[in-house]
Amino acid sequence: MKTRSKFLLTAFLFIGYAATSQTVTQALAKINTEGFQKSQVMNLITDLSDLYGPRLTGTDQYYTAAEWAKKTMENWGMDKVYFEKYCDDCMGWEVKSFNVEMTEPAYMKIQAYPYAWTEPSNGVQIGDLVWIESYADMELVKKQWSGKLKGKTILMGSAPKQNMLFEPLSKRYTEHQIKKAKKSISPTPDNALNSNAGDIDTIEDLEVIFEKYKRKDDVFFAFLKTEGALGILGATPLFPGVIHPSGTYNYRESDVKPMPYFAIAPENFGKLKRLIDREITPKIKFNLDAELYLKPENSVNILAEITGSDPKLKDEVVMIGAHFDSWHSASGATDNGAGSAVMMEVMRIIKASGLKPKRTIRMALWGGEEQGEIGSLAYAKNHYGKVKETTRKKEVEKISAYLNMDNGAGQMRGIYLQGNEAVRPIFQQMLEPYAYLDVNTLTIENTNFTDHEVFDFYKIPGFQIIQDPLNYNTVTHHTNLDVLEYVPERDMMVNATVIAALVYQIAQEDLRLPREE
Structure with missing residues (x-):
């Protein structure tokens, strides 16, 4: 009897695991079909770049682009699309x-x-x-x-x-750099992939640094x-x-x-x-x-949501984001039209696939990142609590994770874990189906100076996507050549599809992602 009971229990667990595995596999297949075979990401970045760029903070051009993004996502059938103001005195x-x-x-x-x-x-x-x-x-x-x-x-x-230009202007990460990042055991000192690894512990430090730089x-x-x-x-x-x-x-x-x-x-x-x-x-x-000119109504963050389907988990949120503003001398294609288009495409893929994530998935396109992350910081202060106060609003505990994309148009290579070792095995499992695309590098290292660190400050698991640098730092970053010609289609399709798969899996987890110790 005991033997038979053990056998039945084992069979039941196996069937349950197989069913769960099959459900995930089926979901990823739908995401892959929508992201790779029916992609709209290049249509999005083309519009965002050629028709709605540049998007300098506070300007009419920024607001016109924001209205386009809002209308586009409403037409896709997002459950909620809305603006939130972040600045009353930002000049156009x-x-x-x-x-x-x-x-x-x-x-x-x-x-x-x-x-x-x-x-x-x-x-x-x-x-x-x-x-x-x-x-x-x-x-x-x-x-x-x-x-x-x-x-x-x-x-x-x-x-x-x-400069005789002996060095190439465009690069992908080498195998050596990727291996070194994987083996890193410290978040900050010797960053193998990114010069923006820093020791900024608090947003107060960031605000002081930006204010000193501005003045x-x-x-x-x-x-x-x-x-x-x-x-x-x-x-x-x-x-x-x-x-x-x-x-x-x-x-x-x-x-x-x-x-x-x-x-x-x-x-x-x-x-x-x-x-x-x-x-x-x-x-x-x-x-x-x-x-x-001053038009406070121009300074808005753009948010969109797919409401969760699970009665107990739908109040919890998986967030993704990218900054929507750009500098003014070009169309803002790689910084950060590419990230914005990818995150919009993530929402479209999940919605068009017919999937019903357990948790709510919320996308944010931030304004004012180039002025010291003022858009995402205003959102955090409003929803999570004031920076210098120790008490936090309950909404902090409802966020499972925040994923950010802001390093140009290069292909995703993995995730900066931002010192959060506990999420490594979770992300390893979630990214394993996409190992053939070389997107599953996980490094304990951090990277600073973009919107994810606002969430990290509030002890929300906040992560930045590792991306191939291409010509971001040599040609396009904040320059007159930040244009569509430097946005590779395949990289954009991979980024949107893999992030959609990752976000969907996070939304399906029984528990929220673990916080950093």
Whole structure:
């Protein structure tokens, strides 16, 4: 009798396991069919890039794109799509036209783009160019330049070093890098994959760092205005000819706006500096027609939900997200139109597959990430509690996990575990069906400076997706070349399909994912 009972129990457990396994397999098959054979992700990124980019924080362009995303997801039949405001004093800023030229000693068209939130030039301005290497010591700058800058344009910073482009501009992670990341035993010191591994323990630290960074130029800008300077030219050493107008950060209504400030191509910077070194004074002609305005209604996070089907678990949430805002000099395709399109496609795949996840799946497209994660942080403060208070709202305990995508358009290679060792075996099992796509690298390492760390701060399991870098850091990140041509279709399809499968499986778990110790 005992033997037969053991046999029946074993058979029952086996049948139960097989049925569960078969259910998961069937669900993943539906996800794969929808994600690989019926993909819409490139349609989404094409619209988001070519029709609804750029999406600078606070602008009409951002809000128009947000309305498109909301309407698109409503048309897919999402159970809920809505906006939440995150900023009342974020200024909109848009360029109408601009031009930068050298007229003496010979004509040269200067490849340039204005930094955001700078003042218009009030017509064409013409003046001699002078070079100021650094303003780290403002007392020294004032001593050297007081009374000498009226009517002048400033060439600001060091000349970019010569670059013969022997190194490739686009890369995938090597097998060595992936193995090193897998073997890492510490979240921060020696990150094999990402230079953004940091030791930021709290969001207060992050807010202090961002605020200090935002205000780093203010004293120098004020001095130049007082002295009667006309404008500023600067460069970032991205070759060949890449323009990098990331910033400024004077986006709040109360911030003093800088004078016209242009990022220029490094090769143009090099020539101008060499002329000055030879005591030949370039004459610069420029104009900037730009508009500053305040419309608080433009600053919204976009949220969409698929309501959970389990009566006991539907109040719990699996969250995914990406930042929706971009810089202004291109269409924001890789930063972060790609992440936004992927997360929208994840929601479409799950809905179109007819699957009924036990938990609610909520997607967020964040605004203001480029200004210090102000969109996701405002959401967290509203839903989870104030940063500096120890008490937390009950909603914190309802979130099983948050997955974020914000490292360009490269293929997913795995997940940064953000120091949470307890989730490793869970993710290993969930990603195993996709091992053939090389997406199952798990590293204890963390990465900072994007929206997942807000959730990590609130002790919600928050994770960033590992992605092949491609040309993100060499060509497209915050540059005038952040365009659709650098978004590979296969990578986008893999990302959306694998994340959809991962999110669905998390939503089906009996328990929420374990918190970091």
